[in-house]
Amino acid sequence: MAQVTEPETDNLGETLAVEAGGQTPWREYFSFSTDHKVIGIQYLVCTFIFYLIxxxxxxxVRTELATPDSDFVSRELYNGLFTIHATVMIFLWIVPAGTGAFGNYLIPLMIGARDMAFPRLNAIAFWLIPPGGILLLSSFFVGAAGAGWTSYPPLSTTGEKAGEFIWILSVLILGTSSILGGINFLTTILKMRMPGMGLxxxxxxxxxxxxxxxxxxxxTPVLAGALILLAFDLIAGTTFFNPMGGGDPVVYQHMFWFYSHPAVYIMILPIFGMISDILPVHARKPIFGYQAIAYSSMAISFLGLIVWAHxxxxxxxxxxxxxxxxxxxMIIAVPxxxxxxxxxxxVWGGKLRLNSAMLFGLGFVSMFVIGGLSGIMIASVPFDIHVHDTYFIxxxxxYVLFGGSVFGLYGGIYHWFPxxxxxxxxxxxxxxxxxLTLIGFNLCFLPMHYLGLQGMPRRVAEYDxxxxxxxxxxxVGSYILAVSTVPLIINAVWSWIGGPKASGNPWDALTMEWQTASPPPVENFIGxxxxxTGPYDYGMGDRNPNVQMPESQANTPMLSGGPTVS
Structure with a gap:
């Protein structure tokens, strides 16, 4: 095999950044850009703003629940608050942040591609997010939907019709964005990997x-169908889900959960992937069971489609x-x-670097396991009947979606920010x-298990x-959790403006996104x-002998200056 020559520079990342024209102009982030990196950052910043909202x-909601009486907001506004809160967190934060933000930014870099398969479609997918979110929040001016994020009929068809219709329209727009992104990711991963990179x-x-x-x-198309039929019942007087006209509200539940339980895996699967890339780098060890982790993701994808009726x-x-x-x-717990x-x-026996990314990665594992264990409990029919619609749920x-997805997103921000x-x-x-996040989160949500076991119902403003x-x-825990975002915001803004400059590969990582400048040039790689090496070959020497380079690339320098391997 031909020798690979190393570049004669101490910081090739900075050199490549200069050759590529330096930092992306800030105006580019407010434009209809087709650069997957710009779109990824647009997703991340936009969805984080919705996360704060x-x-x-x-x-x-928690301020209202600090006392047993309804003394902070009206009952109607309370219903709107928890409905829009859940919708924002799912459709405007976790789903688009995990898939849209990190998926867009990382996938082409990780597989050695220049961009996504359909750049214009990619931009359209993002630019559906802001109007969809603004439309959803505007419903407060006409009376926000108050039937919960599930929007079960007949409750959703007999309440505030204007707010409910806006809710349906917003979710349809956001679902369309998700579908466009899914098409792009599948095509890019299957068809645009660099030469020599197999699955x-x-x-x-x-x-x-x-x-x-x-x-x-x-x-997602099944949810779209359910919401379109619900909209007809709401505004056209049809009876798809109205038993008085021969409809069946339980059919809506089947259609809704056929999407909304897989949506849990749509939210958590990208986080699983991020954690699988964060832990080996900061433990300085190869990933344990690469194929088992990879194929278990596909198993979760399949099994996730046949568990909705729990x-x-x-x-x-x-x-x-x-x-x-x-x-x-219960079987889906296996993968x-x-x-x-x-x-x-x-992690076991590794040389752990307990930096912020690693701490959130380890926090994710511990919090998600707690959520997973309670998930096995409510998979059991007798127990589920006991705690259904209580604070145990x-x-x-x-614990699954914040302790899981949000902890993982935080870890991803710290890991890939450079x-x-x-x-x-x-x-x-x-x-x-x-x-602050760990303390506030557990103080807020751990006691809710007790409340649910004692029978406190959810979605009510007044309680025993x-x-x-x-x-x-x-x-009190929710207030600590709210305050915990302040250090992150200060850190991100200050670091982006004047933080220490990062080299092309500050973590000495082996995946392809670190083998180019930080930030990458317009088309990701020079040459x-x-x-x-393999993506997780830590401790295996400077080169994996099983990785073969095409002769045409034999004299191409490793673009980060070559990671050191512990």
């Missing part, structure tokens, strides 16, 4: 995005069907458990952010006074990208 709505050579984030994109394309155990579901969905739900054990085995949901901006984040502020003390503790 959703967090403000949640804080208002089993990809970083695990690409496998996770492959699985999530398949779920998006299969399940949300409907109290909806008159026949006993035999309950048993099927109970068993299927998830494979990932958790593989992550623990990766609220606790489980947040790649996106060319600047390093401040570690003391990052660790303060982690500590015997639950007042525990609810006050939860509210043809070269894959010198």
């Amino acid at each position: 959703g967090g403000a709505l949640a804080t208002a 089993n050579d990809m970083p695990l984030f690409c496998w996770a995005m492959l699985a999530a994109s398949a779920l998006i394309l299969i399940s 949300h409907m155990f109290t909806s008159g579901t026949p006993g035999w069907l309950r048993m099927f969905f109970m068993v299927a739900t 998830t458990g494979i990932k958790v054990f593989s992550w623990l085995a990766t 609220v606790a489980h949901l947040h 790649k996106m901006t060319g600047r390093m984040m401040n570690e003391p502020l990052g660790k303060l952010h982690f500590a 006074p015997k639950f007042a003390t525990v609810n006050l503790v939860c509210t 043809e990208p070269v894959r010198l």
